[in-house]
Amino acid sequence: MRQLMRFNVNGVIYEEEIDHRRTLLEVLRENFGLLGTHKGCDEGQCGACTVLIDGKAVNSCLILAASVQGKKITTIEGLAQGEKLHPIQEAFVEAGAIQCGFCTPGTIMITKAFLDKNPNPTEEEAKRAISGNLCRCTGYFQIIDAVMKAAEKMRKVV
Amino acid sequence: MKEELSVVGKGVPKVDAVLKATGKAVYGADFSLPGMLYGKVLRSTVPHAKILNIDTSKALKLPGVRAVITGRDFPWGLKYGFTAITRDQTPLAQDKVRYIGDEVAAVAAIEEDIAEEALDLIKVDYEELPAVFDPFEAMKEGAPQLHDHVKNNISASQHLAFGDVGKGFRESDHVREDEFTTQAIKHGFLEPHASVGLWDPTGKATLWGNKQSPYIVYRKLAMAFGLPPSKVRVIQTYVGAGFGSARSDPFALDFCALMLSKKTGKPVKFVYTMEDVLVMGEMRHPFYLRTKTGMTKDGYIKAIQVYAVADGGAYSTIGPVSIALPAFFIDIPYRIPNVKYDGYRVFTNKGFCGSLRGHCIAQLRWALGQHLDMMCNDLGLDIAEVSIKNALHPGDQTPSGYRITSCAFTECVEEAVEASGWKEKKGKLPPYHGIGMGTSSFITGVKLSGHNSASCVVKMNEDGTASVLTGATDIGQGSSTIVSQIVAEVLGLPMEDVIINSGVDTDFTPIDPGTYGSRVSFYSGNAAKIAAEDAKRQLAEVAAKVMKISPEEIIFKDRMVFPGSKTDKGWKIDALIRYAQHSMGKESKSIIGRGSYDSGVDFIDFKAGKGNISPTYTFATDVVEIEVDPETGKITILNAVGAHDIGKALNPILCAGQLDGAWVQAEGQLLFEELKRDKKDGHVLNPSFMDYKMPTSMDIPLKNKHIFVESIDPDGPFGAKEVGEGASVAIFPAFGNAVFDAIGVRITDLPITPEKVLKAIREKRQGK
Numbered sequence: 001m002r003q004l005m006r007f008n009v010n011g012v013i014y015e016e017e018i019d020h021r022r023t024l025l026e027v028l029r030e031n032f033g034l035l036g037t038h039k040g041c042d043e044g045q046c047g048a049c050t051v052l053i054d055g056k057a058v059n060s061c062l063i064l065a066a067s068v069q070g071k072k073i074t075t076i077e078g079l080a081q082g083e084k085l086h087p088i089q090e091a092f093v094e095a096g097a098i099q100c101g102f103c104t105p106g107t108i109m110i111t112k113a114f115l116d117k118n119p120n121p122t123e124e125e126a127k128r129a130i131s132g133n134l135c136r137c138t139g140y141f142q143i144i145d146a147v148m149k150a151a152e153k154m155r156k157v158v
Numbered sequence: 159m160k161e162e163l164s165v166v167g168k169g170v171p172k173v174d175a176v177l178k179a180t181g182k183a184v185y186g187a188d189f190s191l192p193g194m195l196y197g198k199v200l201r202s203t204v205p206h207a208k209i210l211n212i213d214t215s216k217a218l219k220l221p222g223v224r225a226v227i228t229g230r231d232f233p234w235g236l237k238y239g240f241t242a243i244t245r246d247q248t249p250l251a252q253d254k255v256r257y258i259g260d261e262v263a264a265v266a267a268i269e270e271d272i273a274e275e276a277l278d279l280i281k282v283d284y285e286e287l288p289a290v291f292d293p294f295e296a297m298k299e300g301a302p303q304l305h306d307h308v309k310n311n312i313s314a315s316q317h318l319a320f321g322d323v324g325k326g327f328r329e330s331d332h333v334r335e336d337e338f339t340t341q342a343i344k345h346g347f348l349e350p351h352a353s354v355g356l357w358d359p360t361g362k363a364t365l366w367g368n369k370q371s372p373y374i375v376y377r378k379l380a381m382a383f384g385l386p387p388s389k390v391r392v393i394q395t396y397v398g399a400g401f402g403s404a405r406s407d408p409f410a411l412d413f414c415a416l417m418l419s420k421k422t423g424k425p426v427k428f429v430y431t432m433e434d435v436l437v438m439g440e441m442r443h444p445f446y447l448r449t450k451t452g453m454t455k456d457g458y459i460k461a462i463q464v465y466a467v468a469d470g471g472a473y474s475t476i477g478p479v480s481i482a483l484p485a486f487f488i489d490i491p492y493r494i495p496n497v498k499y500d501g502y503r504v505f506t507n508k509g510f511c512g513s514l515r516g517h518c519i520a521q522l523r524w525a526l527g528q529h530l531d532m533m534c535n536d537l538g539l540d541i542a543e544v545s546i547k548n549a550l551h552p553g554d555q556t557p558s559g560y561r562i563t564s565c566a567f568t569e570c571v572e573e574a575v576e577a578s579g580w581k582e583k584k585g586k587l588p589p590y591h592g593i594g595m596g597t598s599s600f601i602t603g604v605k606l607s608g609h610n611s612a613s614c615v616v617k618m619n620e621d622g623t624a625s626v627l628t629g630a631t632d633i634g635q636g637s638s639t640i641v642s643q644i645v646a647e648v649l650g651l652p653m654e655d656v657i658i659n660s661g662v663d664t665d666f667t668p669i670d671p672g673t674y675g676s677r678v679s680f681y682s683g684n685a686a687k688i689a690a691e692d693a694k695r696q697l698a699e700v701a702a703k704v705m706k707i708s709p710e711e712i713i714f715k716d717r718m719v720f721p722g723s724k725t726d727k728g729w730k731i732d733a734l735i736r737y738a739q740h741s742m743g744k745e746s747k748s749i750i751g752r753g754s755y756d757s758g759v760d761f762i763d764f765k766a767g768k769g770n771i772s773p774t775y776t777f778a779t780d781v782v783e784i785e786v787d788p789e790t791g792k793i794t795i796l797n798a799v800g801a802h803d804i805g806k807a808l809n810p811i812l813c814a815g816q817l818d819g820a821w822v823q824a825e826g827q828l829l830f831e832e833l834k835r836d837k838k839d840g841h842v843l844n845p846s847f848m849d850y851k852m853p854t855s856m857d858i859p860l861k862n863k864h865i866f867v868e869s870i871d872p873d874g875p876f877g878a879k880e881v882g883e884g885a886s887v888a889i890f891p892a893f894g895n896a897v898f899d900a901i902g903v904r905i906t907d908l909p910i911t912p913e914k915v916l917k918a919i920r921e922k923r924q925g926k
């Protein structure tokens with residue numbers, strides 16, 4: 001069944017008739033063309049589809065789109081300002097945290113949620129924060145470096 | 159004088175990192191065309207059966223369905239494969255299905271949901287045949303036969319002997335024989351396969367897909383469609399990682415996207431689910447290895463004999479290579495005068511196996527590296543000292559004919575010993591606390607057969623930048639960055655002035671074999687260097703005319719072209735390029751450099767095993783220190799050190815990423831990963847990341863130290879050798895040896911689960 005739905009994604013209002021069975025991941029990708037949120041396992045195990053709902057990280061493949069109307073949704077496309085990368089993105093680029101890059105948007109989003117709450121983490125806390133996001137390429141070491149580097153950059157910005 | 163490098167050797171960010179960090183890189187499933195249909199594939203529900211009939215009439219009547227195809231829609235009997243003797247695959251099953259998951263039909267519909275629904279309406283009549291899942295059962299007389307043309311299900315075999323192992327064992331003071339086994343694992347890339355096919359009215363079949371070796375796909379598509387390759391075009395999207403032939407080969411979705419497009423006149427898109435990926439081929443070969451080693455009492459290895467049986471699954475793919483590779487790796491990294499190998503790859507009614515990072519070498523080293531430790535323990539020798547004693551050295555030629563050029567294996571062992579505190583720890587750690595060492599050597603560009611050369615084009619642009627067209631496929635390992643660094647270095651440009659094609663397009667990029675066999679940095683890197691040097695030479699000739707000195711004296715640096723050391727008389731490189739383009743009368747031209755590279759190493763003779771399998775070799779030593787909880791069997795990694803002779807670290811950040819990633823991928827196979835199967839029908843029991851467990855960040859040690867040992871290869875670009883694959887091998891025996899050191903029991907079958915460790919500890923306590 002289709003119904004008119006209204007979403008706030010990265011500050012942009014989207015209003016469309018959408019099948020109520022669709023997940024947030026499907027709607028972001030197929031209806032709004034926000035392809036930076038990736039579909040990996042499609043069952044909440046890999047974290048490649050991580051987005052923020054009111055600042056909290058969720059697997060968008062496990063959320064029905066209909067349930068997050070009226071909430072503030074942030075995707076990877078909402079982080080950079082024009083050509084100015086978000087400090088987390090800068091840190092991922094510099095630290096070598098990106099290889100194939102398929103997990104990257106999800107891992108950056110989980111990092112955003114984490115550092116917003118914990119701006120001065122230990123390496124062990126960083127390691128735990130990204131533990132729901134699989135990466136087969138990097139072995140995680142350079143991602144952890146990137147999270148620590150991002151924290152440092154963000155502390156300087158504030 | 160040591161050459162001063164300004165871009166090569168620096169940890170510059172990847173050229174595609176910003177696109178990937180902002181979600182703007184277009185991966186397989188992100189690519190779309192207007193008017194596109196969506197495809198779904200139907201898989202076999204039985205492990206072995208004749209297909210009697212497929213009724214697609216109901217599916218075709220479902221509103222929204224545009225076409226349904228089966229094996230009959232493809233050229234009947236036309237099979238594709240790696241070589242003439244291994245062509246045993248068809249796009250969809252024709253006469254038979256051979257495993258649960260084999261593809262039998264496909265649908266194109268206006269929506270993905272409708273295509274999915276239509277699959278339920280296809281009725282397949284099977285005549286079930288007896289099936290076989292164990293390779294040893296499959297080799298027996300009278301076992302169910304998977305392929306009519308292959309006797310006893312022997313998909314491929316390899317036999318090899320150098321020297322005289324009998325003599326070698328007689329000359330040894332100690333000989334022992336042991337068995338080792340390994341399990342099936344998946345590549346574990348996060349992006350499922352995705353393709354869009356368009357068969358246009360000119361008869362051109364174009365496929366967009368997340369492919370690791372697009373030219374392999376191009377050739378096999380042409381083969382299965384019976385088309386000349388020029389009628390096929392493969393355009394690579396960004397690739398969500400690869401790790402082996404599961405990304406290099408075409409699969410049902412690729413053939414079906416094109417065939418359904420031909421039928422409907424529309425582009426057709428397939429996106430597999432992760433369940434598809436985990437059920438289908440390819441995966442890593444499970445191995446049975448029986449190894450016999452002979453050694454003198456002072457630690458010289460006199461002979462090694464290996465008997466191997468690999469479970470190949472239902473089809474050949476690159477099976478002959480898979481079963482040959484262990485044979486070719488026995489006599490590196492040690493000097494071993496007598497070698498014998500007998501290996502068999504066997505068909506079973508399961509998903510087929512292919513290459514995966516460290517292709518069949520990780521399995522071999524799991525056995526040989528532990529066996530060496532067992533021999534050393536028996537004789538009271540230190541494995542580090544024995545490794546140095548038997549080590550290959552520059553200038554060596556192995557009995558099989560491998561020419562060892564750059565080689566810092568001894569230094570690798572020494573560095574690992576030093577950094578791990580080996581001497582202070584080995585044999586001196588408290589109970590349930592262990593340290594283990596493993597070693598390996600790897601090829602840099604496998605030279606087995608077929609196409610090996612690489613080419614590159616460097617076009618100089620009028621604003622002073624350089625556009626690079628490479629045939630190398632970047633699947634995340636960073637070849638686009640490495641190739642750009644090499645071009646930038648040669649031309650005296652900063653990284654940001656180099657533009658590189660973001661993917662392979664078989665119509666336009668130089669034909670390249672693909673991303674496999676640890677060949678890309680070496681072959682494509684050399685081709686890029688030669689192409690950049692060609693562009694530089696052409697520009698130097700122009701500069702020489704203008705500056706009235708000889709071209710050899712021209713220096714390219716910091717976007718400038720100088721007459722020798724006169725740094726005040728230079729031209730800006732963009733001005734020189736424009737001068738060449740505009741102002742040289744009839745000689746005016748765009749500067750386009752070309753480069754091709756092949757190592758010139760002869761193909762290996764498969765029958766005799768003689769030859770040089772690779773232009774050069776990498777070497778590694780891994781040490782791992784662990785703690786075992788005797789109550790639970792859980793292993794905690796305390797410290798890990800790896801010393802790797804990679805020739806030259808072209809980009810230390812990328813190289814470290816390769817070493818890290820290889821290590822953790824291996825850790826997964828060592829400790830818990832396993833594709834589990836039902837014993838009765840062979841179906842995959844854990845086709846989901848919920849149950850197929852890969853390492854997360856919580857599984858890695860806090861300290862994992864990598865040491866680059868730079869031997870500067872004489873033939874590698876700026877001295878480089880491979881870095882991504884060999885690094886996943888030495889850790890296998892290192893881990894097994896550390897477990898033995900900790901608990902005093904040898905675990906010989908992978909993975910080393912807490913259950914196995916606990917059982918071993920209990921049995922030891924009970925004195926079994």
